[in-house]
Amino acid sequence: MPAITIKDVRVILTQPTGQRLVVVKIITSEPGLYGLGCSTFTQRFHAVHAAIEHHLKPFLIGRDVQRIEDIWQQAMVNGYWRNGPVLNNAISGIDMALWDIKGKLANMPVYQLLGGKCREAASVYVHADGRDAAEVVENAQRFIEQGYRFIRVQMGGYGGKHARDLRPEGALEGAYYDPRAYVRNMLNMIEAVRVALGDEIELLHDIHERLQPIDAIGFAKALEQFKLFFLEDALAPEDIDWFERLRAQCTTPLAMGELFVNSLEWRTLIERRLIDFIRMHISAIGGVTPARNAAIMAQIYGIRTAWHGPADVSPVGHAANLHLDLWSPNFGIQEWCRFPELVYEMFPGCPEVRSGYMYPNDKPGFGVDIDEALAAKYPCTDEVEQWTQTRLPDGTPARP
Numbered sequence: 095m096p097a098i099t100i101k102d103v104r105v106i107l108t109q110p111t112g113q114r115l116v117v118v119k120i121i122t123s124e125p126g127l128y129g130l131g132c133s134t135f136t137q138r139f140h141a142v143h144a145a146i147e148h149h150l151k152p153f154l155i156g157r158d159v160q161r162i163e164d165i166w167q168q169a170m171v172n173g174y175w176r177n178g179p180v181l182n183n184a185i186s187g188i189d190m191a192l193w194d195i196k197g198k199l200a201n202m203p204v205y206q207l208l209g210g211k212c213r214e215a216a217s218v219y220v221h222a223d224g225r226d227a228a229e230v231v232e233n234a235q236r237f238i239e240q241g242y243r244f245i246r247v248q249m250g251g252y253g254g255k256h257a258r259d260l261r262p263e264g265a266l267e268g269a270y271y272d273p274r275a276y277v278r279n280m281l282n283m284i285e286a287v288r289v290a291l292g293d294e295i296e297l298l299h300d301i302h303e304r305l306q307p308i309d310a311i312g313f314a315k316a317l318e319q320f321k322l323f324f325l326e327d328a329l330a331p332e333d334i335d336w337f338e339r340l341r342a343q344c345t346t347p348l349a350m351g352e353l354f355v356n357s358l359e360w361r362t363l364i365e366r367r368l369i370d371f372i373r374m375h376i377s378a379i380g381g382v383t384p385a386r387n388a389a390i391m392a393q394i395y396g397i398r399t400a401w402h403g404p405a406d407v408s409p410v411g412h413a414a415n416l417h418l419d420l421w422s423p424n425f426g427i428q429e430w431c432r433f434p435e436l437v438y439e440m441f442p443g444c445p446e447v448r449s450g451y452m453y454p455n456d457k458p459g460f461g462v463d464i465d466e467a468l469a470a471k472y473p474c475t476d477e478v479e480q481w482t483q484t485r486l487p488d489g490t491p492a493r494p
């Protein structure tokens with residue numbers, strides 16, 4: 095039987111909510127057979143689009159759709175320089191689309207190809223925010239009523255209240271925050287939430303790499319008494335050497351990795367058991383193929399998965415997360431963004447969440463399709479990101 099080959103690669107850009115989504119469609123030589131993948135790098139979507147259209151598409155046309163591993167390995171080094179979020183996201187869309195096609199050819203969901211289910215559904219956590227502790231409690235209680243048991247609590251987003259009042263004269267515009275005030279305010283908020291919600295609800299918190307390493311260690315230590323399910327991105331990727339010191343100081347469970355783009359970044363953390371959850375943005379590391387490898391490595395070292403899953407992951411990407419979650423023996427938790435109805439209409443088969451669990455639909459592949467006509471009605475807008483123009487109280491540029 096002649097091989098089924100890649101006939102065309104198309105990039106679909108759409109913005110049904112605030113986030114610009116990048117979806118790849120691989121069309122095969124077999125009539126009616128195609129696959130979808132997620133390449134969403136919402137802040138740099140044009141760059142990913144160009145990488146696929148001008149570099150990867152000419153490289154891919156005519157290749158055997160069954161040879162996912164061979165294509166992944168070759169695509170990663172074809173430009174000689176490798177990794178980086180643009181190339182990784184571009185390759186991810188191809189990789190996921192090929193897994194989707196393989197599932198359709200086998201007439202099986204992708205989790206079957208990975209080794210079959212270890213569970214029927216994936217536990218998810220959702221985000222409760224608020225202007226003050228009372229509002230965070232109120233929002234968390236609403237989620238609990240809907241059956242959620244894992245809740246990430248933040249106050250005023252990632253930096254607390256903007257510290258604009260403290261700026262020196264002539265300071266530049268930006269998204270200001272005060273790291274030391276953040277630590278004080280978050281400790282008070284998390285204590286209030288724990289007292290109000292009791293011990294049964296699992297709480298999570300995301301520092302978003304916004305503290306100096308020594309302050310992050312002090313914060314993690316002070317949080318120990320509130321028994322978080324995990325503390326996310328306590329340190330920036332540039333500061334991962336500090337994890338050893340953080341680990342030595344407290345038992346607050348640690349989740350890390352949404353900014354990682356290279357296996358060197360998670361390898362040491364796993365090998366030295368310095369974290370408890372890996373949580374990469376799967377498209378930013380290159381798709382299901384490297385995520386499967388990272389999950390297996392983590393499993394050997396007793397570390398669980400918690401893949402990144404906010405609204406800057408397309409429904410195809412969320413389905414890829416879910417299929418890995420259902421299979422991984424070391425699955426921990428899945429982040430979930432609660433898409434509005436429009437997204438379900440645009441992406442038929444988008445995973446559904448009921449009472450805190452995310453369920454697959456058991457269609458072959460990832461089980462998600464796209465209504466391209468509807469997607470075209472919501473074109474991506476160009477805008478300069480504001481929230482990433484982060485500054486400390488004296489105007490110093492800071493990591494977002």
Ligand code: MG
Nearest residue numbers: 300326327352
């Ligand atoms: Mg995060």
